[in-house]
Every structure is written in structure tokens, then in C-alpha cells.
Amino acid sequence: MQHLVIELDKQRKTLTSAIKILKQRGIDKAETEKKYRIAVAKEILRLRDESIPVTIISDLVRGNEEIADLKMKRDIAETMYESCLQKIYQTKLELGIIERQIEAERKGE
Numbered sequence: 001m002q003h004l005v006i007e008l009d010k011q012r013k014t015l016t017s018a019i020k021i022l023k024q025r026g027i028d029k030a031e032t033e034k035k036y037r038i039a040v041a042k043e044i045l046r047l048r049d050e051s052i053p054v055t056i057i058s059d060l061v062r063g064n065e066e067i068a069d070l071k072m073k074r075d076i077a078e079t080m081y082e083s084c085l086q087k088i089y090q091t092k093l094e095l096g097i098i099e100r101q102i103e104a105e106r107k108g109e
Helices: 002-049 054-063 065-108
Strands: none
Touching (some): 054 065
16 A cells, blocks of 8 residues: 555645646746737738738738747647646546545555
8 A cells, every 4th residue: 555655645746746837838828829919910910001902911911930930839838738737637537546546445454
């Protein structure tokens, strides 16, 4: 049973660490979204000033290399956030399994 208690402690530390990481990844996600939206808005205004037809502005904006890079960074930040969230869920499941194993061993003694 000692190995289960050690594993339980390890999973708790993993959970605590993942929660701290999630906070930073949430901040990163928000910052990349902000940068992307600001760049899109600026590009739309720039193209309107150049009298580009409104019907093609969104296509031109999406095709802008700088904006595409910002969108990619935003998508990566979102993926990193989601993967950390999934790690938290997985760790909670592991904790539950270990706790049930410990309880079963206590009942068996």
C-alpha cells in the first residue's frame, strides 16, 4: 500500500503543477487572441482606406502573412491551454483510481 500512497502524493503534485501552468496558459491564450484581433481590425481599416471593395476585405485580411502568423500563434496557445486542461482531468481520474485502490486495500486488511 505504501507504493499507492507515494503515487497518490505524486499525482497530487502533478495536479497542483498543472493548475499553475493552466493559469499561465490562459493568460497566454488571452494575449494572443488580443494581438490577433487588434491586427485584424487594423488591417481591415487599412484596406478600407485604400478603397478595397468590402466584399474581398476579409479574404485579403486572412491572407495577410502577419495576420496568419498571429492566428497560428493564437491557435497554438488555445491548444496548449486545452492540453493542460485535459492533463488536469486525467490526473483527477488517476487520483480517483488510486484512492479507490487504497480504500480497497484497507478493507482487505
